[in-house]
Amino acid sequence: MREQEHNLKNLTKCPLCKAKYDHSGAFVLQENNSRTVFHLTCSECQSAVLAFVTESKQGVVSLAVATDLSSKEARVILGKNAIGKDDVLEMYKYLNNK
Numbered sequence: 001m002r003e004q005e006h007n008l009k010n011l012t013k014c015p016l017c018k019a020k021y022d023h024s025g026a027f028v029l030q031e032n033n034s035r036t037v038f039h040l041t042c043s044e045c046q047s048a049v050l051a052f053v054t055e056s057k058q059g060v061v062s063l064a065v066a067t068d069l070s071s072k073e074a075r076v077i078l079g080k081n082a083i084g085k086d087d088v089l090e091m092y093k094y095l096n097n098k
């Protein structure tokens with residue numbers, strides 16, 4: 001099993017409607033040694049979320065943030081900003097200030 005697929009298994013439910021994810025709606029936006037960023041679209045409610053999956057010594061931590069960005073838009077935004085330790089916070093701020 002590929003690592004990113006393993007990480008994705010941690011994100012099994014839509015945070016909004018609790019439907020089980022159909023992972024065919026998932027795109028990997030960014031990936032590095034310890035972090036993977038996914039864009040997921042729920043097949044039930046069509047809500048999109050950005051999911052940050054980070055591996056640390058404590059284990060795998062996943063954080064899903066609801067977004068109205070399409071996977072394309074999210075890719076553009078993430079592409080502009082090099083991922084750093086504050087990227088999740090920055091993304092969060094960005095989404096809240098829209």
Ligand SMILES: [Zn+2]
Nearest residue numbers: 014017042045
């Ligand atoms: Zn949903």
